[in-house]
Amino acid sequence: MSRLVIATRKSPLALAQAHWVAARLKSHQPGLEVELKKIITQGDKILDVALAKVGGKGLFVKEIEEALLKGEADLAVHSMKDVPAELPQGLIIAGVSEREDVRDALVSKSGTGLAKLPADAKIGTSSLRRGAQLLALRPNFQIFSIRGNVQTRLSKMQEQGLDAVILASAGLSRLGLSQLITEKIPVQTLLPAVGQGALGLECRADDKETRRLVLGISDPAAAAAVEVERAFLARLEGGCQVPIAGYAVLEGADVAFSGLVASLDGKEVIRGQGRAKKEQAANLGRQVAEEVLERGGREILAQVYGEGPA
Numbered sequence: 001m002s003r004l005v006i007a008t009r010k011s012p013l014a015l016a017q018a019h020w021v022a023a024r025l026k027s028h029q030p031g032l033e034v035e036l037k038k039i040i041t042q043g044d045k046i047l048d049v050a051l052a053k054v055g056g057k058g059l060f061v062k063e064i065e066e067a068l069l070k071g072e073a074d075l076a077v078h079s080m081k082d083v084p085a086e087l088p089q090g091l092i093i094a095g096v097s098e099r100e101d102v103r104d105a106l107v108s109k110s111g112t113g114l115a116k117l118p119a120d121a122k123i124g125t126s127s128l129r130r131g132a133q134l135l136a137l138r139p140n141f142q143i144f145s146i147r148g149n150v151q152t153r154l155s156k157m158q159e160q161g162l163d164a165v166i167l168a169s170a171g172l173s174r175l176g177l178s179q180l181i182t183e184k185i186p187v188q189t190l191l192p193a194v195g196q197g198a199l200g201l202e203c204r205a206d207d208k209e210t211r212r213l214v215l216g217i218s219d220p221a222a223a224a225a226v227e228v229e230r231a232f233l234a235r236l237e238g239g240c241q242v243p244i245a246g247y248a249v250l251e252g253a254d255v256a257f258s259g260l261v262a263s264l265d266g267k268e269v270i271r272g273q274g275r276a277k278k279e280q281a282a283n284l285g286r287q288v289a290e291e292v293l294e295r296g297g298r299e300i301l302a303q304v305y306g307e308g309p310a
Helices: 012-028 064-067 128-137 150-159 170-176 208-215 220-236 278-305
Strands: 005-008 033-039 074-078 089-094 106-110 122-125 142-145 163-168 183-185 199-204 244-251 256-263 269-277
Touching: 005 064, 005 128, 012 033, 012 074, 012 150, 012 170, 012 220, 033 064, 064 089, 074 208, 089 170, 089 183, 089 208, 089 220, 106 170, 122 128, 122 150, 128 142, 128 244, 128 256, 150 163, 163 170, 170 199, 183 199, 199 208, 220 244, 220 278, 244 278, 256 278, 269 278
Parallel strands: 005 033, 005 074, 122 142, 122 163
Antiparallel strands: 074 199, 089 199, 106 163, 106 183, 244 256, 256 269
């Protein structure tokens, strides 16, 4: 292969991620020409409505996946947390990048960490997962929905008089903005989104050449961890309308996983965890999902969707 077309969103973060992948691919295969195909997705167009209210899955990937299926691009680079649990027929995640820091980052106006924010602090986030876990921690927090790219969300802290905003540490790092982080919040406090910190490299299932190329830059440990998390998400049939979190980590030959489902107000948080050999990654994700469903997760999902998973 001498030329590769990568489909990506137009946001500064998405472009930074695509350029990073392109550089890795070029170093792996000298002489490779890479072109970026910039695509505006539905999630990029609708910025005045909370993600949960827009509805549907794949708000940031659908148009990009269509470009792959039409043969207009060979590879797509996604933030793994944006990729729905089920892919369109004919597409696969051919590789997963080495994982950046999975933690959520607090950026506060005063430089004060999460524990010392005022009891009724105004916190901006685009994520129901973050909001629900924050309310479970501190019920008096005021959670404000903020949309837009990373720079836009940071600017809204001043514009809307917020005490702090919470974003992914990985995104700030990839944009060279780590110096803005007040605190990286431990995963025990805010469990990350499924796939957070990892990049998904998607291509057509029958494109053997691209699959071979991508496999050369994929990280097996990150791929195994993300497989657990996505199996958990798939069993819960979760979208962006419900707070779901999951984080897996490889420990030797084993993989350990923690997952949760929460009510929107944070009053109910159902957690599950487990451990298995990494060859059983997907089974582990499904097993923990079953545990969460049995312990009250099914009722929480039913409240949001009208009915929970079978």
